[in-house]
Amino acid sequence: DGGITQSPKYLFRKEGQNVTLSCEQNLNHDAMYWYRQDPGQGLRLIYYSQIVNDFQKGDIAEGYSVSREKKESFPLTVTSAQKNPTAFYLCASSRIGQGGYEQYFGPGTRLTVT
Amino acid sequence: RKEVEQDPGPFNVPEGATVAFNCTYSNSASQSFFWYRQDCRKEPKLLMSVYSSGNEDGRFTAQLNRASQYISLLIRDSKLSDSATYLCVVNAGFDTGNQFYFGTGTSLTVIP
Numbered sequence: 001d002g003g004i005t006q007s008p009k010y011l012f013r014k015e016g017q018n019v020t021l022s023c024e025q026n027l028n029h030d031a032m033y034w035y036r037q038d039p040g041q042g043l044r045l046i047y048y049s050q051i052v053n054d055f056q057k058g059d060i061a062e063g064y065s066v067s068r069e070k071k072e073s074f075p076l077t078v079t080s081a082q083k084n085p086t087a088f089y090l091c092a093s094s095r096i097g098q099g100g101y102e103q104y105f106g107p108g109t110r111l112t113v114t
Numbered sequence: 115r116k117e118v119e120q121d122p123g124p125f126n127v128p129e130g131a132t133v134a135f136n137c138t139y140s141n142s143a144s145q146s147f148f149w150y151r152q153d154c155r156k157e158p159k160l161l162m163s164v165y166s167s168g169n170e171d172g173r174f175t176a177q178l179n180r181a182s183q184y185i186s187l188l189i190r191d192s193k194l195s196d197s198a199t200y201l202c203v204v205n206a207g208f209d210t211g212n213q214f215y216f217g218t219g220t221s222l223t224v225i226p
Contacts, residue, residue: 031212042201042218043158050212058213090157096212100146100205103214105157 003027004106006091011111013085021076021109023091032074033092033103036060043090049074050096078111085113115140120202120217128225131192135220137185137202145207147178149187152199152219161187161200192224 004025013019025032031050035043045058049068063082068074074093078085089109095101120137127133139147147164162169164176164185175188185202202217 033214043216045213048211048213056211088155092214094212094214096208098145098208100207100212102146102148102160102163103203103205104160108157110155 004091004093004104006089006106006109008109009107011109013111013113015113016080017113018077018079019085019111019113021078021089021091021111023074023076023106025072025074025091025093025104025106027093027104028071029093029104030071030096031094032068033094034058034064034066034074034076035090035092037088037090037108046076078113085111087111116217117141117206117215118202118204118217120220122218122220124221124223126223126225127192129192129194131224132188132190133192133222134189135187135200135202135222137187137217139183139185139202139204139215141204141206141215142180142183143207143209144183144204146205147185148203148205149174149176149185150201150203152201154198158201189222192222194224194226197222197224
């Protein structure tokens with residue numbers, strides 16, 4: 001079964017703790033992305049990566065970190081520096097090409113920090 | 115100015131109605147265009163890509179007007195199962211890092 005997996009589906013943490021969200025894809029896509037979605041709002045880009053060992057900040061990278069050590073994996077760490085971490089986190093991937101390709105999403109992780 | 119703008123709605127329509135959603139984008143160099151569907155508390159799922167010539171998939175028709183930087187989605191014979199949020203998505207192209215830009219979504223509720 002090809003696709004993108006994210007784990008866990010729900011995550012609860014205490015304020016001040018770092019937490020890592022997993023994202024794995026077996027679609028052989030070069031590009032991977034992390035987005036955050038807050039209730040009633042659109043998707044906002046946190047980080048993206050087009051190639052292994054390289055990634056770029058998106059619009060709201062502060063308080064987050066990522067790594068891309070393998071093509072299929074792009075974990076996101078939400079650090080204690082992130083002021084409002086409670087949100088729905090979505091990982092996505094796509095092929096890369098001049099014409100542009102569609103993006104596929106994982107099922108998401110709902111993070112609640114109290 | 116936002117990269118992608120769309121009317122948030124909500125659109126409340128009776129079953130069987132035809133409904134149209136519109137979207138505009140600001141970057142004239144944008145390469146590819148999509149409509150996604152997002153159900154409540156779920157991930158977005160690709161509904162259809164949008165081509166310059168227009169394309170149809172069953173009850174759904176998408177149109178792209180590059181000159182006006184405008185994208186549309188038409189849903190005919192609405193079903194209850196069409197109730198969802200519809201996201202307009204634009205890919206800025208390889209030269210800009212293959213970034214995707216999302217509208218905030220248009221909410222559709224189909225009423226029995």
